[in-house]
Amino acid sequence: MEVRARAPGKIILAGEHAVVHGSTAVAASIDLYTYVSLHFPADSGNRFPSKEMEAIENLKQDNDDTLKLQLKDMGLEFSWPVGRIKETLPDSGTGCDAPSSPASCSPWTIKSIAALVEEQNIPEAKIGLAAGVSAFLWLYTSIQGCKPAKVVVTSELPLGSGLGSSAAFCVSLSAALLALSDFVVLDFSRQGWFMLGENELDLVNKWAFEGEKIIHGKPSGIDNTVSTYGNMIEFRSGDLTRIKSNMPLKMLITNTKVGRNTKALVAGVSERTIRHPNAMAAVFTAVDSISSELATIIQAPAPDDLAVTEKEEKLEELMEMNQGLLQCMGVSHASIETVLRTTLKYKLSSKLTGAGGGGCVLTLLPTLLSGTVIDKVIAELESCGFQCLIAGIGGNGLEIFYDGSS
Numbered sequence: 001m002e003v004r005a006r007a008p009g010k011i012i013l014a015g016e017h018a019v020v021h022g023s024t025a026v027a028a029s030i031d032l033y034t035y036v037s038l039h040f041p042a043d044s045g046n047r048f049p050s051k052e053m054e055a056i057e058n059l060k061q062d063n064d065d066t067l068k069l070q071l072k073d074m075g076l077e078f079s080w081p082v083g084r085i086k087e088t089l090p091d092s093g094t095g096c097d098a099p100s101s102p103a104s105c106s107p108w109t110i111k112s113i114a115a116l117v118e119e120q121n122i123p124e125a126k127i128g129l130a131a132g133v134s135a136f137l138w139l140y141t142s143i144q145g146c147k148p149a150k151v152v153v154t155s156e157l158p159l160g161s162g163l164g165s166s167a168a169f170c171v172s173l174s175a176a177l178l179a180l181s182d183f184v185v186l187d188f189s190r191q192g193w194f195m196l197g198e199n200e201l202d203l204v205n206k207w208a209f210e211g212e213k214i215i216h217g218k219p220s221g222i223d224n225t226v227s228t229y230g231n232m233i234e235f236r237s238g239d240l241t242r243i244k245s246n247m248p249l250k251m252l253i254t255n256t257k258v259g260r261n262t263k264a265l266v267a268g269v270s271e272r273t274i275r276h277p278n279a280m281a282a283v284f285t286a287v288d289s290i291s292s293e294l295a296t297i298i299q300a301p302a303p304d305d306l307a308v309t310e311k312e313e314k315l316e317e318l319m320e321m322n323q324g325l326l327q328c329m330g331v332s333h334a335s336i337e338t339v340l341r342t343t344l345k346y347k348l349s350s351k352l353t354g355a356g357g358g359g360c361v362l363t364l365l366p367t368l369l370s371g372t373v374i375d376k377v378i379a380e381l382e383s384c385g386f387q388c389l390i391a392g393i394g395g396n397g398l399e400i401f402y403d404g405s406s
Contacts (some may be wrong), residue, residue: 003179004401006033006193007171009157010164010226011251011353011362011393014294014322017269017329018287019235021280026291026298027222028232028245030253030391034155034168038176041148068150069136071129078120078133082146085137088112092141102210105138110214113137128160135170135211143177143207151176158387161255162354167223170211175204175398193399201228204398230397234295236288243295247302247311249393250365252343252377254350254386256335258358265355269329283328286321294318298394305367312366316349319364323351331356338384339363346377365390 008029015025067085070077085092089112105113113134122130136151151173157165175196178184184200196204205228212219225240226233234241273280297315302308323340326332336352339361343350350363365374378388 003176004035004037005172005175005179005398006035006401007168007175007227007398008033008164008230008395009168010223011253011360011391012162013232013353013362013393014318014351015287015291016352016354016356017266017326017331018284018291020266020269021273021284022237023284023288024234024236024291024295026232026234026243026295027226028249028394029226029230029397030163030251030393031395032156032163032389032391034153034157034165034172036169036172036176037152038180039150039152040180065148067140067146067148069133070150070152072152072154074126074129076122076126076129080116080119080137082148085116085141086146088116089141089146092146102142102207104210105142105214109138110134131215132166132169135166135214136173138214139170139173139177139207139211143174143181143183156389158255158389160259161257162359163253164223164227166215167208167212167219167227170208170215171204171224171227171398174207174211175400178204178207179400191402193401195396195399201398204228226397228398231394232295232298234291243299245298245394246300247298247308248367249298249315250367251391251393252348252363252365252374253353253389253391254339254361254363254381255389256333256339256358256361256386258333258335260333260355260357260359262355265331265357269331272330280329283325287325290318290322290325308367312364316364316366319349319351319362326352326356333357335386336361339381339386342380342384343377346373348377 009032010027011030013026013028015023019025065082066079067082068077068079089109116137117130117133120133122133140151153169155165155168157163157168159165183203184196205224208224208228209219209221212224222233222235222240229242232243232245234243294315297311300311302311332352333356335358336356340350343363348363350361353360353362381388
């Protein structure tokens, strides 16, 4: 038997950086996912239906008295004897007694988990994964306690590119762990991918946010919220409002592969605001207007192809204006400008997404754009050493898969 969960990545459609200074921003899910599969041995205290118990027996030897985490895309596998986890985290017990309101990971627990992670000797080139492995151990032991199991993770999202890969990991992991606990009741007669109910999604989102805290320290909660619920959210001054798109949107996402220091970029915008308070206030006001108009357009009905085309043209103009304002904030980069020049040759509109300074660039792909043009654009961008991904925007959030036959 195999139960899997998948959660999407995210993009910022409008408002990045300005949102720190009180403006509205809009984020959306993308149909690129992180997948988590969770296997328990038959005697680990799980609650699988009896008809499935025999199918699980073949996993028993593989998982016997060991918790394993396989990061398939990274070619890495970690394992901890359950006894070692109990010794290091004596309070982990059999899982959480108050699942609806998860407490944050304590400094003592973080330190203890760090010791378990260090024992795995993560290669220096991939040491950035250590925080994610720590989040895994905390979420697993908090929800499931000290049980042997095997967890396999795969992802379509590039790491560290601003597409919400860590949030998608925390959301899909939390969902898989909760789905096979006593806190979420699954209908095992269902097959294929299906969404959880609102209460279950709320619970997953709370746990995922705590996992994000371990990875990022002080996350906004935007990434895990978009990944959990899907579609789009509008956010301003800490308030998140879920909104629903009424038009198909497709984007070319170009990963420049240029790393960036988000804290330094945010600080740079703040310093520029101190030096030029009136000018930057006008910039933030303009961005707020762009975000609000973009959200209105996306939510408005599009009864026919002509209406869709008109809305796409307006979105292209708003993206171009937003990018110009991001350049005013000083967060563009030579790699981003290369993408902008390349897509402009094909009369396509682009903007950076996220922190800037590298990272990813969005290019709107109009509904009527030919595949030949898209292929040419991608070929030219890839010749610059960039990675290109095509994604639908504003789709489903977290989903669980159960095939009923494994």
